[in-house]
Amino acid sequence: MADRHGLSPQRGEAERLRIGVLASQGDFGAHAEMLRSLGAEPIEVRTAEELSGLDGLIIPGGESTTITKAIERDGLEPAIRAHADSGLPILGTCAGMIVCDREHLGLVDAAARRNAFGRQIASFEVELKVGGIGPDPMRAVFIRAPWIDEHGAEVEVLASVDDRPVVVRQGQIVLCAFHPELTDDSRLHALLMAMATAARNRAAEVRGISSRG
Ligand code: GLN
Numbered sequence: 001m002a003d004r005h006g007l008s009p010q011r012g013e014a015e016r017l018r019i020g021v022l023a024s025q026g027d028f029g030a031h032a033e034m035l036r037s038l039g040a041e042p043i044e045v046r047t048a049e050e051l052s053g054l055d056g057l058i059i060p061g062g063e064s065t066t067i068t069k070a071i072e073r074d075g076l077e078p079a080i081r082a083h084a085d086s087g088l089p090i091l092g093t094c095a096g097m098i099v100c101d102r103e104h105l106g107l108v109d110a111a112a113r114r115n116a117f118g119r120q121i122a123s124f125e126v127e128l129k130v131g132g133i134g135p136d137p138m139r140a141v142f143i144r145a146p147w148i149d150e151h152g153a154e155v156e157v158l159a160s161v162d163d164r165p166v167v168v169r170q171g172q173i174v175l176c177a178f179h180p181e182l183t184d185d186s187r188l189h190a191l192l193m194a195m196a197t198a199a200r201n202r203a204a205e206v207r208g209i210s211s212r213g
Contacts, residue, residue: 017196020045020054024070026062026095030181034189040196051079054088056196058189061094061143061179064114068104080105087202089172089195091188097175098146108170109152116147116164116177128178130167131158133187140166140178147177172199 019035021028023044032042035058045051057080059067071077084090084107092100092107099105101112115122122144127137140159147164148157158174159167166177167188172195180188 016041017055017193017200018043018053019193019196020051020057022057022059022067022071022076022096024074024076025066026060027179027181028058028060031058031060031093031189034181034186035193038186038189038193040193045076047074048076048079051076051083054083055200056089056091056192057083058192059090059092059096059099060181061096064095064098064104064146067095067099071099071105077105081107084173087172088199089174089192091192092173092175093181093188094143094145094177094179097148097177100173100175101148108155108168108173108175110155110165110168110170110175111149111151112146112175112177113149114146115144116149117142117145126161128159128161128166130188131156132169133191138180138185138187139183140180141182142166142178145177148175 017040019040020043021031023046028044035042043050043054098112098114100107101110123142125139125141128140129137147166148168151168155168155170157165157168168175176188
């Protein structure tokens with residue numbers, strides 16, 4: 001069904017959402033699969049050029065030090081920042097949560113603690129209610145996951161484990177401590193795509209206004 005801007009998925013290839021998945025390191029393939037299953041076109045991103053013309057971006061789990069170094073090495077930071085500054089959405093998962101925090105790219109006013117759940121319970125699964133994706137809990141797979149230690153007033157907490165924020169949102173950026181690509185629950189990917197569609201609609205409206213003078 002078309003919305004008032006006519007951006008329904010049925011309108012053909014040209015209008016499929018193009019969602020980048022940072023592919024420097026980590027489990028980008030599973031994210032790409034999930035995006036494809038939802039009808040988006042996943043784009044593996046390794047260069048600054050590949051960041052242009054995207055509707056949204058996923059920074060996946062992996063090793064935050066390695067991903068941070070790769071972003072530096074490949075000169076991706078200005079392009080990621082430009083993406084965020086133009087109001088396009090980003091989903092950072094696990095290591096991706098760390099990469100976006102204050103100490104790293106600084107895209108979200110929050111401090112993530114690496115390997116926060118400790119060695120004993122390094123990996124675990126829980127049923128987690130996540131704000132903004134509906135009432136049903138999500139099966140959340142945590143693997144040496146971070147949590148948010150501290151955050152500013154603009155950061156909204158969407159889910160917590162033992163009172164530790166594990167899904168947060170600031171504007172168009174959602175950070176998630178677990179691995180949503182490892183189950184068949186695609187609601188966080190769908191949320192990113194809904195945010196991307198909204199960003200497209202806003203851009204189309206602005207174009208409409210400027211062409212009407
Ligand atoms: N522990 C990893 C880090 O600190 C993150 C783990 C993950 O992404 N699954 O980078």
